[in-house]
Amino acid sequence: MQGSNTPLIEMIDMCKSFGGVHAVDHVSVDLYPGEVMGILGHNGAGKTVLIKMLSGAIKRDSGTIKVNGEVANINNPRDAKHYGIETIYQTLALADNQDAPANLFLGRELMTGWGTLDDVAMEAETRKVMNRLNPNFAKFKAPVKALSGGQRQSVAIARAIYFNAKALIMDEPTAALGPQETKQVADLTIQLKKEGIGIFLISHDLHDVFDLADRVSVIKNGRLVGTARTSEVTKDEVLGMIILGKCPAAATPGPGALERDAA
């Protein structure tokens, strides 16, 4: 399944506390090129915090991030983007008063030779990307707050994939979508995977993830229960990991796994 032996991204021994609460406690996960890695756990398990440390939105207390086997220095969102790590946040993180092109290029604007914003070029590029992602999209001049949930989602996705991401983080990407749009996101995930992009898919809902993911890591109370290949475990076994923290035989247990004798 993996194209190479070096993981695209490794997060080793990641820790983050908020006022004495260990939100993420010595968690290690990795991601290979062209792989979909599901990160599962209850609400509040620490999935989002873990992934925000990778996207640079939250500063880690300790732990190492490696990109292509080399230690990466990620302290803010700019650093993460520099390493080709793009994120689609649960909240979408769009600038509500600005139109789709402004959002797509936010922080990475196209400039004219005069050093001014090249709005027409940005609109042209946006039209191209959106034609591929969502051909029905027509509101290029409207502020994104005037768009529907699905349209806003397409803008957020377009922003993440336009800049040739190597790794994509999708935090609850289908939480606010209807069934049809959810399927679109699933199709897109498969397409991106084929292009060799590594994808972290974060969800609290096993069914969203299980069919798409190559592997899943389960987090409970900030600790890693274990990591398993979806081809080697059943949905029920993964549910057991999420709910009870019980690690099945086919999975690699983490520090958060229930002790065998305790079970």
Add this chain to the structure above:
Amino acid sequence: MSSHNNAETAGAAATPGKARSGTRSPVARFFQATELDTRLLGMIGALIVLWIGFDIASGGVFLTPRNLWNLSVQTSSIAVMSTGMVLVIVTRNIDLSVGSVLGFIGMIMGVTQAIEIPQYLGYEHPATWAIALAVGVVLGGAIGMLHGYVISYLGVPAFIVTLGGLLAWRGAAWWVTSGRTVAPMDGNFKLMGGGVDGAVGATASWIIGIVACLAIIALLRYGRTQRQRFNFPLRPIWAEFTLGAIGCAVVLGAVTVANSYPWPRRIAERYAEANGIPIPEGGLFISHGLAVPVLVALGVGVVMTFVATRTKFGRYVFAIGGNPEAAELAGINTRRTTMLVFMVMGMLCAIGSAISTARLNAATNAQGTLDELYVIAATVIGGTSLAGGVGTIAGAMLGAVVMQSLQSGMVLMGIDSPLQNIVVGIVLVIAVWVDTMYRKRT
């Protein structure tokens, strides 16, 4: 030039060209085709009503070239500062210190040109005005940066930092000369305040007017060719011509008004005598033309509009205001941007201070008292949302004209100054209420 940062404009122009136009009324079609900002038009309408009302109430004194010219000069200082306040309020901050900063910088510029520079260069040196202004702008930038640093890096709310600044800089203004008024100002510096000398005259005004018209036409053409380049939907050609015609008419109308305000008779006669010009029957007619402070304010307006709509900095300012978290996640350095916004505000305070100091021909420690309220009122009346993310420079400058018109109109009607304050206060609240209603509907 339609602002992409203005949510209303963009919303109205969501699907330009195609379809729908058939079912709409001619008025709606006109606005859709020209992509005019209906909000801004509403304000212009309100201003016209206000002007005509005052003209009737004051017995025809308001709409005279003389009063309109004075109005334009009186508006300049507030208008300059309101362009900066747009950026401050758009980033969900506030600056209560602008009046005090204006006073402090005025004192420093006054002392620089009236006491310090003459020691080295003598009085009325040609470089005096430039040095004094440069000192003011650098100082303003530094003060703004200090405010911005405390707000964005130390995390003290802008309200508190600038409330402290309101007191501190007013005290500092007193401290500079222990309360003494500094006067007179340098002759060249004084030109920034208007008056007979501080106006460019008829010929130069026409030239400026024509250049402005050409610029409007060039901008419309550039916008059209840019859209053609990428095969985007275009405005109908009649709409382009209408926009150009309206723009040019406004510019040339303003020049005509400024040029119909003559110099006072005695000054004109003295000037004629000194230059050996024969005085014709019925008196000599020498036009004021556009006032220097007005040109300064318009120049600031153009530059600030450019900064707000065409630069990365401007885009980030509006992005931060719309959704601070999203801006941060997009990799924008929100702290630095916020600090720079306050730095720009400080520099604009210096320009506003130069105008008002020059107009008064003196620097006093009470200068700019209550200016912060007029600047904030102008900005908010001009459509900048206190919730952040929305606002235009042009709107704020128009807001400044509205505020000044109110004041000047009430003076002409002989209304007592306490009552004036009451009216201004009530108008501010009503204006924001109307704006809130408008935003809910769209």
